[in-house]
Amino acid sequence: MTFYDACLLGRVSPVGTSMDTDSSRGTTLPHVVFQYRVFQRSYRQGRKKRALIDDRKNNMKAKSALIIGEHIPQFLDTSPFFCSFETVQRWYSVFLNSIMKSLTVTAVFLFCISVPVFSQTISFTREDTLRGSITPERAWWDLLYYHLKVHVRPDAKYIQGSVAVRYKVLKPYQQMQLDLQPPLAIDSVTQDGIRLSFTKDGANAHMITLGKKQVKGETGSVVVYYSGNPVEAKNPPWDGGFQWTKDDNGNDYVATSCQGLGASAWWPCKDHMYDEPDSMLISVTVPEKLMDVSNGRLRKITSNGDGTRTFDWFVSNPINNYGVNVNIADYVHFADTMKGEGGILTLDFYVLPYNLDKARVQFQQAKLMLHAFEHWFGPYPFYEDGYKLVEVPYLGMEHQSSVTYGNGYQNGYRGNDLSGTGWGLKWDFIIIHESGHEWFANNITYKDMADMWVHEGFTNYSENLYTEYYFGKEAGADYVIGTRGKIQNNRPVVGVYNVNHAGSGDMYPKGGNMLHTIRQIVNDDAKWRKILRDMNKTFYHQTVDGAQIEAFLSKNAGRNLQKVFDQYLRDVRVPKLEYNLLRGKLSFRWTNCVEGFDMPIKIAIQGKGTRFIYPEPSWKSLKIKADSIEIDRNFYVEVSKTTL
Ligand SMILES: [Zn+2]
Numbered sequence: 001m002t003f004y005d006a007c008l009l010g011r012v013s014p015v016g017t018s019m020d021t022d023s024s025r026g027t028t029l030p031h032v033v034f035q036y037r038v039f040q041r042s043y044r045q046g047r048k049k050r051a052l053i054d055d056r057k058n059n060m061k062a063k064s065a066l067i068i069g070e071h072i073p074q075f076l077d078t079s080p081f082f083c084s085f086e087t088v089q090r091w092y093s094v095f096l097n098s099i100m101k102s103l104t105v106t107a108v109f110l111f112c113i114s115v116p117v118f119s120q121t122i123s124f125t126r127e128d129t130l131r132g133s134i135t136p137e138r139a140w141w142d143l144l145y146y147h148l149k150v151h152v153r154p155d156a157k158y159i160q161g162s163v164a165v166r167y168k169v170l171k172p173y174q175q176m177q178l179d180l181q182p183p184l185a186i187d188s189v190t191q192d193g194i195r196l197s198f199t200k201d202g203a204n205a206h207m208i209t210l211g212k213k214q215v216k217g218e219t220g221s222v223v224v225y226y227s228g229n230p231v232e233a234k235n236p237p238w239d240g241g242f243q244w245t246k247d248d249n250g251n252d253y254v255a256t257s258c259q260g261l262g263a264s265a266w267w268p269c270k271d272h273m274y275d276e277p278d279s280m281l282i283s284v285t286v287p288e289k290l291m292d293v294s295n296g297r298l299r300k301i302t303s304n305g306d307g308t309r310t311f312d313w314f315v316s317n318p319i320n321n322y323g324v325n326v327n328i329a330d331y332v333h334f335a336d337t338m339k340g341e342g343g344i345l346t347l348d349f350y351v352l353p354y355n356l357d358k359a360r361v362q363f364q365q366a367k368l369m370l371h372a373f374e375h376w377f378g379p380y381p382f383y384e385d386g387y388k389l390v391e392v393p394y395l396g397m398e399h400q401s402s403v404t405y406g407n408g409y410q411n412g413y414r415g416n417d418l419s420g421t422g423w424g425l426k427w428d429f430i431i432i433h434e435s436g437h438e439w440f441a442n443n444i445t446y447k448d449m450a451d452m453w454v455h456e457g458f459t460n461y462s463e464n465l466y467t468e469y470y471f472g473k474e475a476g477a478d479y480v481i482g483t484r485g486k487i488q489n490n491r492p493v494v495g496v497y498n499v500n501h502a503g504s505g506d507m508y509p510k511g512g513n514m515l516h517t518i519r520q521i522v523n524d525d526a527k528w529r530k531i532l533r534d535m536n537k538t539f540y541h542q543t544v545d546g547a548q549i550e551a552f553l554s555k556n557a558g559r560n561l562q563k564v565f566d567q568y569l570r571d572v573r574v575p576k577l578e579y580n581l582l583r584g585k586l587s588f589r590w591t592n593c594v595e596g597f598d599m600p601i602k603i604a605i606q607g608k609g610t611r612f613i614y615p616e617p618s619w620k621s622l623k624i625k626a627d628s629i630e631i632d633r634n635f636y637v638e639v640s641k642t643t644l
Helices: 003-008 046-070 085-100 126-132 353-362 365-377 429-436 453-471 473-486 509-522 525-538 546-557 562-570
Strands: 033-035 037-039 074-076 112-114 141-153 158-169 175-179 185-191 194-201 205-209 219-228 241-246 252-257 279-287 291-293 297-303 308-315 327-329 332-340 343-351 387-391 403-405 444-446 542-544 576-582 585-591 601-605 609-613 620-623 629-631 638-641
Touching (some): 126 205, 327 387, 332 365, 429 453, 444 453, 453 509, 453 546, 509 525, 509 546, 509 562, 542 546, 546 562
Parallel strands (some): 576 638
Antiparallel strands (some): 141 158, 158 219, 185 194, 252 327, 279 308, 297 308, 576 585
16 A cells, blocks of 8 residues: 555544744745654554544654744655655655745644554754755756865865856846855855855855846856865765875875765855756865865966965866865876777876875776776766876765775775675776766766765666676676675665755665666666666766656666666565466566566576566466476565465
């Protein structure tokens, strides 16, 4: 039963709705509390059910008062065991849409459904909505260009700079949202040399009031001046910010990383993934004995005569916010070129001086990676900006055209094989994985972090294809199947939209295994490779919704894969194939699956080769002349042989 069905059948009971008006700012954002409960047993008796609801209601009171008081949208999530997560999300968005036109609303629902339970809570704040949604103050302008200038002072862990933001007016509006996270502060904002006023909404969002009338189709720019001590990375790259360290020679060694946290942790920007500048200039001033390596190509180095130098890096392609980075160290540089599908590609490597010899050996894998991935995914997407690998004090990150590396010049993931098969020790995880993101993260970029599987699922899958390219198809399959050991099935892979929320870490190995499974369904390697290449062409330098990628794969696979995506991305259950083979009759069905799950699966029939069967949640059967069958291991499913 889906959540929606349960509602229709009256087995879901809203127990209260309350509204609240928020007049703290000129525009409105929906504030929603969407709450429901799942019970372990069926409460069909009216009295019992009412009692239960009353009890819940009492429990809810304090909580809802708190929520209303704080003006925070909340989404108390329960398990997708009883309904598809998508359904809840659809409800959530229907609900959002219905109140978008009205003033800010806080509503509380309590729902009861009589199915097995697994419960967890996710709470979101107004800050999350300001960070994760396309607010009216963001929607009206198209980002064209950034010039980020930043002076980095490692001695004081202090930065000071400005960002010029060029934009095009899509719809006249006078307020512009730019984000900057404390402890950094915006000192002033100007447009055409005139100072503008701004107010803060929450900790990060700054609403700037533009003086001159904004006319549709025209372009404009604002310059934001800022300074302060940026947030320090606690556990980069996962918990990022500025990382201030020293190299073994005692020199400052500084790097940024900010996926999830947001680029506004260290520079003012439109901190939402849906909109990227067409190009960007990054000017970084550092102590003169150090060097900055950022994205794109080094245009010039200026000696400022005050003990500092400024490095100007120009990115001539769209770039996502978290892709922008500064890396400051006493770097040494070596270079190479390769002839790829897009012509001559420059390869530049920046490492600490004492690691140069090791890097010259280990970084040869960059070329191997590029050959393999161009084969599978098409041309490297940023020939104009070149490919760089930059040593950093943390593990690594997919910074566009300056992939950062901290894997200790060893194969595997910090020397370990994530697949447990041995294949993961044949190559350097960070070089392969982070560079795979040039296609899936930097070329094709999620609009909303809820769809992060588009980055991590495909990039995890790229590890399998890299292995296959050099070690054969079975090796690749071993690898991806081996990574199933890391799947937890704890939460859906897709997160919650519009609040900067990522789904389960399963997006890596489960995402990879879902794609490997889909490849089996396509059952044509040349066609599958073409799909992957066409995908990088179709969404070239674009930001996308996960739904676009799902639709693209369905269309090009020639089969509606909707239920497959619902199963693996929005549900936590691993579908189970139940079968029975008795006197030449094979009976089979899917269980532990989403409603209408219709994935075909390949079986090997003893002595008769392989064939597809087309199970559904109800039993089907066919006649086969064999005593046993084997289910293709490449499908990520569970199998159970039953007695009917
Ligand atoms: Zn990744």
